Amino acid sequence: MFATCFRTFRTGNKYGLLARYESTLVIAEHNNESLAPITCNTLSAAKKIGGDITVLVAGTKCDAVAQSVSKANGVSKVLVAENDAFKGFLPEALTPLILATQNEHKFTHILTGATAFGKALLPRVAAKLDVSPISDIIGIKAADTFIRTIYAGNAIQTLKCKDNIKIVSVRGTAFEAIPLEGGSAKCEPALTGDYKSQLAEFIKQELSKSDRPELTSAKIVVSGGRGMKSGDNFKLLYSLADKLNAAVGASRAAVDAGYVPNDLQVGQTGKIVAPNLYIAVGISGAIQHLAGMKDSKTIVAINKDPEAPIFQVADYGLVADLFKAVPELTEKL
Amino acid sequence: MTRALVGVKRVIDYAVKIRVKSDKTGVVTDGVKHSMNPFDEIAIEEAVRMKEKKLVEEVIAVSCGPPPCQDVIRTALAMGADKGIHVEISGSEYETLQPVHVSKILAKLAQDEKADLIIVGKQAIDDDSNQTAQMIGGILDWPTGTFCSKIEKNDSELTVTREVDGGLEVIKMKMPAVLSADLRLNEPRYATLPNIMKAKKKPIKKLTAKDLGIDTSARIEILSVEEPPVRQAGAIVPDVDTLIAKLKESGHV
Numbered sequence: 001m002f003a004t005c006f007r008t009f010r011t012g013n014k015y016g017l018l019a020r021y022e023s024t025l026v027i028a029e030h031n032n033e034s035l036a037p038i039t040c041n042t043l044s045a046a047k048k049i050g051g052d053i054t055v056l057v058a059g060t061k062c063d064a065v066a067q068s069v070s071k072a073n074g075v076s077k078v079l080v081a082e083n084d085a086f087k088g089f090l091p092e093a094l095t096p097l098i099l100a101t102q103n104e105h106k107f108t109h110i111l112t113g114a115t116a117f118g119k120a121l122l123p124r125v126a127a128k129l130d131v132s133p134i135s136d137i138i139g140i141k142a143a144d145t146f147i148r149t150i151y152a153g154n155a156i157q158t159l160k161c162k163d164n165i166k167i168v169s170v171r172g173t174a175f176e177a178i179p180l181e182g183g184s185a186k187c188e189p190a191l192t193g194d195y196k197s198q199l200a201e202f203i204k205q206e207l208s209k210s211d212r213p214e215l216t217s218a219k220i221v222v223s224g225g226r227g228m229k230s231g232d233n234f235k236l237l238y239s240l241a242d243k244l245n246a247a248v249g250a251s252r253a254a255v256d257a258g259y260v261p262n263d264l265q266v267g268q269t270g271k272i273v274a275p276n277l278y279i280a281v282g283i284s285g286a287i288q289h290l291a292g293m294k295d296s297k298t299i300v301a302i303n304k305d306p307e308a309p310i311f312q313v314a315d316y317g318l319v320a321d322l323f324k325a326v327p328e329l330t331e332k333l
Numbered sequence: 334m335t336r337a338l339v340g341v342k343r344v345i346d347y348a349v350k351i352r353v354k355s356d357k358t359g360v361v362t363d364g365v366k367h368s369m370n371p372f373d374e375i376a377i378e379e380a381v382r383m384k385e386k387k388l389v390e391e392v393i394a395v396s397c398g399p400p401p402c403q404d405v406i407r408t409a410l411a412m413g414a415d416k417g418i419h420v421e422i423s424g425s426e427y428e429t430l431q432p433v434h435v436s437k438i439l440a441k442l443a444q445d446e447k448a449d450l451i452i453v454g455k456q457a458i459d460d461d462s463n464q465t466a467q468m469i470g471g472i473l474d475w476p477t478g479t480f481c482s483k484i485e486k487n488d489s490e491l492t493v494t495r496e497v498d499g500g501l502e503v504i505k506m507k508m509p510a511v512l513s514a515d516l517r518l519n520e521p522r523y524a525t526l527p528n529i530m531k532a533k534k535k536p537i538k539k540l541t542a543k544d545l546g547i548d549t550s551a552r553i554e555i556l557s558v559e560e561p562p563v564r565q566a567g568a569i570v571p572d573v574d575t576l577i578a579k580l581k582e583s584g585h586v
Contacts, residue, residue, distance in 0.1 A: 091470075091477065117497075124471040126468065127467070131433070132432070132433035133468075135463055135464060151458070152458060156560070159554065162553060199476035202503075205501070206502070255517075262496050276585060287348075314567045316569075316576055318576050
């Protein structure tokens, strides 16, 4: 009984504060060397919410990243947590740090980019705070009202969050990246603690190396599907991509068939891209693939099947054998 | 011995082109083909394979939702799960049922059933939240291996390979643990007719959220569900030269 009264009183009090201003914690994503570009998109979402923005940089090496994000316009504070416990950025280690930080500062919003990192981390934090998180938002209507897609991008849901703390992951392609300039936030050490996880241990990473631009932020993306017929044939797309300074993507069919690694998958369950130009080669255009690319400014489809659904979303369609059309395109560009 | 709890969700079939209701309250589900969420099929398959390798003793399939959810539990049983639990949630309560609720239900069931491994799909293809495994891990304070493409079990330790943005990563974790299945974890089997018949005899326990002491009151208010903007119809170009000309015209190359 007493506990209930106490809780009601506290919630009421907190709400009074909330009504006056928002304060947002953005969890920076990085690789201990540089800031992941999606953090800049996330910061722009944080700006839309309004109020103070604090960025938390946690990792085994944070200096360079903290310095660069402190220059972002609109950031008021950077909290730095450098600790060996954060090796591999395990949610089991980061969650207690975020909870301690939240406890200290009472943020109204906690945001990350909707990447593998953000998706793995935020719901764990939300569970600890007993909050219903909101995934992969594409718009912000108010501090408590968000827009997101459901059903593989085939419906757009606007929802109002009833929880006190809003825990939100942000779709990078839906928000402009803010430049890392014009700001001069203070860097401060975050709360120290014993964050080493006894539950999980990072062993290793096997990252695909590429000189091409990163898929989710590339201006042009060239993607191949089942029609490529083999991994070797992807060379055709790499040549075209190099000519255009484009990133290379793939449909699920191409990944499942082993033509390319899984991190190239574009779609509902892979990466969401929205480049200026998306060239789909030998991709039929299943619902799940369209979910990952249909916000591209211009879509080009090269497919020999005139009935392929991809032509219904393509601005320019070329009904042709890709093994002839792609080399010709590469040569003539 | 390990007991695995697997969450299975009944969703609109992945191949269906969904329609948004004209009153903007949601999508049309009546009379639309439903099936097991594809990622959950992968989760069940993995649990059954672990059982076949004698790494898991019992596989329990759980679904939260209206009565037809029993169909997906039956499918899981036909694939090799030993028993099912249906946590019935219907009507308006189901419309705002979120991973926050489901994860509490699964966490409670895992404790009640003394499960030490929970496997769910990485996301449901209807709400696309990608939250449940992570939240169960948070509630139970268990390590969570998300987006798994490979799971190895040695005694009370799991080594999982995860699909991350730049490639793959390997994490070692202690049991009990929560895992979420990515597409490339396995190729789910088809339930054969004899197994479908056998599954009819396997038990499904019926519960409500209330029985479990879980509050399912809404955490969100759905203000609207709308059609996404329709893309302008494009043009078919006759040859590569025209395509290049068009791309130059629009400033892309």
